[in-house]
Amino acid sequence: MSVSDRIVAVRAQFPVMERLLYLDSAHQTPLATSVRAALEAFYTQGYELAGPKPVWLSRAEDVRRQVARFFNASPNEIAFTKNTSEGLNIAANAVPLNAGDNVVLIEGDHPNNAYAWLNLKRRGVQVRFAKLRDDEIATAQTFAPYIDERTKVITLSHVTFHAGQIHDLAGIGRLCEQRGILLVVDAMQSVGVVPVDVKALGISVLAAGTHKGLLVPQGLGILYVKEGLDALQPAYVGMSSVARPPADYIARPDDLELRADAGRFEYGNLNLPDLHALSASIDLIEGIGVPEILKHVTALGDRLIAHLDELGIALIGPRERGQRAHIYVLKVPVQKWADHFERHRVRVSPERGGIRVSFGMFNTPEDVDRLAEVVRHGLTDGVGDGTSDAAADVD
Template identity: 65%
Template sequence: MSTPLDASAVRQEFPATKRILYLDSAHQTPMPNCVRSALSEFLVEGNEMAGPKPVWMRRVEVAREKVAELLNAAADEIAFTKNTSEGINIAANAVPLQPGSTVLMLEGDHPNNAYAWLHLRRKGVKVKFVSLPDDQVASASTFADHIDASTRVISLSHVTFHAGQRHDIEDIGRLCARKNIYLVVDAMQSIGVLPVDVKKLGVSVLAAGCHKGLLVPQGIGILYVKQNLQELQPVYLAMGSLANPPKDYVARPDDMTTRRDAGRFEFGNFNLPGLHALARSIEFIQSIGVARIEEHVQMLGDRLIEGLDELGIPLVGPRQRGQRSHIYVLPLPVAKWVNYLTQNLVRVSPERGGVRISFGAFNTPEDVDRLIGLIASRMRKRVDSGNRFGEMD
């Protein structure tokens, strides 16, 4: 087993933790010093050197290589996007679907995943939602009975934003391989927090934004496209998408063959500062180790669950390790509890099932204890005031 993560050392990279108790990494993470430094360096280069674009473009490829290493992919299987939603939409329009083709999804998954596929109903594509309780995780058996000859895609999140379920993508990937079905995965909540090995998971396409586990500001996303899926073709086209872009910048209508790598899905200019920061943040993440981050947030989850059990507060999502991640939702009335925690300088998110707590590598056991103490304090006050059900009010 690897050496436990030293959260107190990691915490020094995140100045925001000195001001607030930050328990909202599933929304976005605080900016670490390394990312701020990378962005500052980029601004200085643009300001003082008028933008050394060849240097910046080389950094794009450095970032691509680092993302590929993080995902156990080849660099030419990685494309850059704006966010998860763009990546899922690229996938939905690239998969060769016909009228009558069926896409299977989980009911209640992130709406921006669903809308990308629902938009294809105008072309005769059918979208079928499979129900799953919040305290259970999806596996091959979740979808197996819903597959028929028309099923072409299964699309779902690796980790859900609303209950923290960690679905068994590897098991679903084996099912898709047997049935010749595309597997499209939203890894927004898992990448950078849990190990994500695209080969082991068996995914066809994976999309994620970078402002959560990858620690950079919004506006940059990654897209993995399995190397041998040449039938997946882009809807949008630009010079950078072509195998033979015209050197004289004159369009060639007779040569519009697209690249064979994932770059065929890129178009227009890159988010250069974002990619500069992404390369730096991945270096930081790898210096810690994703497996250590996973173990750390699971340990914090163990401590949280133990404290909640003592207070009689259940979880919305699963309790077992391996089925949960860094996201924990407490079925508490949102308005009262989020306001109370905010007044006590605790950052959390309202969620459909209650109050969402989400950990990062910078959180400590003391953070969990402080949260439990605040919850217990408010419960005692409610009971003392005569409210027998103060614990959930």
């Protein structure tokens, strides 16, 4: 079966596409039939068998191995969290930072990453913001002017939520390796859409939620911690975090040794329903392949840009192939166009300076053409031209 045939088959798993034009995968993805079936199977077991927890925990370890292969990591480098923000906060509090040390971010990147590190200012940690235009990608040269001998961390999104750039993590990773700096990556917008090889990219810590490109409902996150980063220690500890959890459930004050793997950052019950769903979603994604998904959504972006050029609508963010993936922000008056799209049953997001269109693997060229027609009608009806008004971040 060709890639295009597989994409058509996948689209049939998303019945929402029969009800509206869904172009909001950067906000969240709709539920696929196979993912829903995995959730239903979990709940059926809980309903009929009163919860076979040992079976579920064994499956969770199977999923850990599946996730590790997905990222080219080892299972002992994978921990499960609630979401991206929890993973980033775990990283910020795990890195041994002292007063006078500094961390470098991109100005305007997702605020939940910034806040995780800004919270350390009370400990005397300095947070520096590198400047970057919306149509630029971050490279090693972006960060070089901001780092010195006290720089301990560079952190950024792999793909930005508000302009869609794919940053040069490989180059930034090489800079970090040369300078002994940790690279902490927010992969929320890239995972499942852009290939993420943690080894090839030189990533020290990666955090991602699963409710966008990984097609799983909110409430589950993935944390990758590179093996050997033993200096990174958890701020919270539970029974699952320690190397020798007591079989009798009595804490031993004289035995507080933590696990040597990423599991030291897990400290409670896992989101077992979503882990079952994640297994099904990875199977679905790998049935097409992430490189093919990237090619597909990039081609949809090519088609969208051609329509926007014809319609005279400006794009916020890069136009060059290789610098963009599935996120495209139309520079139009936000509220007027948000109302217009809602009236025409088009699901998009208001974004900083425009309207964000974001593709999933289930979208087709015909979806792009339908969107263009809705935009054309809006221009004809006088909704507005390319002059944008303010928009709140709803990512």
